[in-house]
Amino acid sequence: MxxxxxxxxxxxxxxxxxxxxxxxxxxxxxxxxxxxxxxxxxxxxxxxxxxxxxxxxxxxxxxxSDDSGDEDPTSQTDKAEVHNTLRALSGKVEDLGTCNDLIAKHGTALQRSLSELESLRLPQDSSDKIKQVNERATLFRITSNAMINACRDFMSLAESHSKRWQRALQHERDQRLRLEETLEQLAKQHNSLERAFRGATVLPAQTRAGVPKDPCGGGKGDLSDEDDENEFFDAPEIISSPSQDCLGHKRSGSNISAASCDITEEQVRPPSEDARKERRTRIPHKPNYSLNLWSVMKNCIGKELSKIPMPVNFNEPLSMLQRLTEDLEYYTLLDRGAQCESALEQLCLVAAFTVSSYSTTVFRTSKPFNPLLGETFELDRMEDCGYRSLCEQVSHHPPAAAHHADSRNGWSLRQEIKITSKFRGKYLSIMPLGTIHCIFHNSGNHYTWKKVTTTVHNIIVGKLWIDQSGEIEIVNHKTGDKCKLKFAPYSYFSRDVPRKVTGEVMDVSGHVHYRLSGTWDERMECTPVRPENEADKSPEKEILLWRRNPLPKNAEYMYYFSELALSLNAPEEGVAPTDSRMRPDQRLMENGNWDEANSEKQRLEEKQRIARRKREAEREKVGSDDSPVDSYKPLWFERKMDPVSKEITHIYCNTYWDAKEKQEWSGCPDIF
The missing domain is CATH 2.30.29.30 (Pleckstrin-homology domain (PH domain)/Phosphotyrosine-binding domain (PTB))
Known part of the structure; x- marks a missing residue:
């Protein structure tokens, strides 16, 4: 090799x-x-x-190889290039030799003149000066001769090693090309083996049994098997599919206790079933477009991914603002928490809500659209679900989105998330920065936590799969209660359940009252911890906190969107002109027009760059050196110090919904 x-x-x-x-x-x-x-x-x-x-x-x-360099053929271009370089070096050395001859000639004449001056009867001081000049002239001639000899030695060495230089240069070029070819061959072989395996095991079983596809399954979504020439991965297919017990459960699980948290699942079910039926339940199927992933990603290693222009082929037809709103899919956990009298039981439900926000990521291997600066997304589900939500992109570099949601059932949620990401070659790490706040109005309990790291594996070879890893500490700032959750990273050698999450709910003194267990893609349960001096030693029963909703039918053809995600980008009247539903590139991509979507995406990004340069020019005219380079100010959120986390963050101004009622959008920037 x-x-x-x-x-x-x-x-x-x-x-x-x-x-x-x-x-x-x-x-x-x-x-x-x-x-x-x-x-x-x-x-x-x-x-x-x-x-x-x-x-x-x-x-x-x-x-x-040591004796001769003839065994490694190089291209004629490389040979000609090296020979031309050697000829140029030879010419320079000849010029130096000519100069050396002139120096020697004039130096000899100078020394002869100096010797004649020494023979004259001059004062003693003058004679000493002349002798000193003569010695320096001699030293100069010796140095110039040494320089020319060194140049000749360099030329001799360069000629003797020219073939080795040629081999080294060609070796580096061959190595780079071979690496790319090897990766491409590995990817093709991997896909061929997986298709052969599915054809030999999965498909005959389906044919014999006649069983329809499982809408929750992740293994039947290969949409790109027909053309594998440039196909490096198949995003819809995931390593494992969720267990079948998720079928038939439309809402989160039972209560923690009947005494203090007795709101049932039927009570938190949306009251208006008619309104739910009106929301769309399908989007156009994902086209069978292939893409050479390596050709795009090989120049991105070690870089911040948000600063690299990516084609829509990697995207799903939702923006990051809409994806952030999906955190509210299991809002009923917060509805139930608002009814709890015990702060510790409420903390269990908040922990389950925190874990539930990751449940769809096991399938969703495509990236959302990066929002444009000033882009917004509203979700008004007050009539059927009792909450409404607003997101705004408040910063572009670094990308940051502010989110605020209110519920008539007694809670509010706010967060500002900055996404940083690094492509490491084999995997992509996504690190959300920022604090999430959940406030329950009746009790005044105020909870905060941060998100864990998301890792996308098999970027180059194999099927993409996603893992969550890290620790979350949820703090009740009113009572001092805490919940520590640990997301265990996937390990090939571990016997634990994949995607495992464990945690403990403890009071301000550190005494553990509940232990949490489950997986971030399926369910979470809690078990009360008995005091050590309690006589009853029978094991406590596990209580189901949350279970993932089943995916819609044919979800594998619709980017593995959940029921909520399918409805998010549906056209809606009366929203702000900056709403993500209005994005032309995202709409074109959803409709399957990917070429037009890529052209439109480039236009929008260039328009955004022009707007930023205009802001910078206006700032220079004002002459303000104290303000940041980008003086953009969000429309619906205000940058200020958070009184709880003591962080500089963006907090909702409580003006959007009034503006929507009046249809007063004059302050909205023209971003589309």
Whole structure:
């Protein structure tokens, strides 16, 4: 192999030894040692023979490479380029030699003149000065001769090593091309193997049984099998599908206790079923477009992904503001929490709500649209669900969105989320920054927490899959109660349930009252902790806090959207002109017109850049050096100090819904 990989031993210098009938060892003198085991003595001897022959060839090639560079052919262009460089260097050295001859000639004449001056009868001071000048002239001539000799040595060395330079240059080019080709071949082979596996196991079973596709399943959504020439991944397909017990459960689970939190699931069900039926339940199916992922991503390694223009082929037809609003899908957990008399039981429901916001990410491997600065999204579900929500993109670099939601059932939620992301080659890390606040009006309990890190694996080779990892601390700032949740990262060697979440709910003194367990994609349960001195030693029963809703029918063809997500981008009258529903590129993409959507996306981004340059020019005219570079001010949120978290954040101004009632949108920027 011309190129190296992680952990290699050069066969030319390797030591190959046999341990026993099946084991053998390859080492390079101590730095690296490989212990290998064959299935039989015959197979071990075949390996030893092949390795010894390869070692002999490697030693011979190394010797020939040291003696001559003819065995590695290079392109005519590279040869001509190196020879031209050598000719130019030779010309420069000849010029230096000519200059050296002139220096020697004039130096000799100078020394002769100085010697003649020394023979004259001059004062003692003058004679000493002339002798000093003569010595310096001699030193100058010696130095110039040494310089020319060094230049000749350099030319001789350059000519002797020119072929090695050519090989090194060509080696680097070949290595880069080989890496790209290898990755592409691996991706194609991986997809072929997966299709072969599905064809051999899954499809015949379906045909025999005649069972329709499971709307919750994640393994039947391969929309791009027909054309794999440039297909590097298949976003809809996920490693595992959720368990079947999610079917038939339309709302979150039972209460914590009948005494203090006795609101039932029927009581929190939306009262207006007619209003729910009017909301759309399907969107156009995702087109079967292929995309060379590596051609786009290979230049993004280590960079901030939000600053890299990406085609809509990677997107889903929702903006980040709409995706943020999806945190409210299991709002009934907060409705139930508002009815709880116990702050600790309320904290359990808040913890379940926190985990529920990740439930759809196990399927959703496409990225949402980055909102334009000033873009908004409203969701008014006051009539059927009792809440309404508003999001606004308040900053572009770094990207930040402010969100505020109010419910007539006695709670409000607000947050400002800044998304930072890094592409690491094999995976993409997404780190949401910012604090989420949940306030219950009757009790005055004020909870805060932060989000965990989301990791997208198999960016280049294989099927994309998403994992959540990290810890969340939910704090009740009124009582001092805390809940610590731990999202366990996926491990191939772990025997734990994948996507496992565990936690403890404790009071201000640190005494644990509830233990939480479950998975972030399926369900959460809590178990009361008995005091140590209590006589009853029977185990406490687990109480279901939350269960994920089943996905709609044919969700695998509709970006794995939930029932709520399908309705978010439906056209709606009366919303602000900056609403995400008005985005032309997002609408074109949803309708399947991806080429037009990419062109429109570029137009909107350039319009946004022009607006920013205009703001910067206006700032320079004013001459204000104290203000930030981008002096943009949000329309519906105000930047101020949060009284609880002591962070500078954007807080809702309570003006949007009045403006909507009056249809007064004159202050909205022209962003579309």
């Amino acid at each position: 011309r190129h190296t990989c992680r952990g290699t031993i050069n066969l030319a210098t390797a030591n190959i030894s046999v341990e026993d009938s099946c084991n053998f060892v390859i080492s390079n003198g101590g730095a690296q040692t490989y212990h290998l085991k064959a299935s039989s003595e015959v197979e071990r001897q075949r390996w030893i023979t092949a390795l010894e022959l390869a070692k002999a060839r490697a030693v011979k090639m190394q010797a020939e």
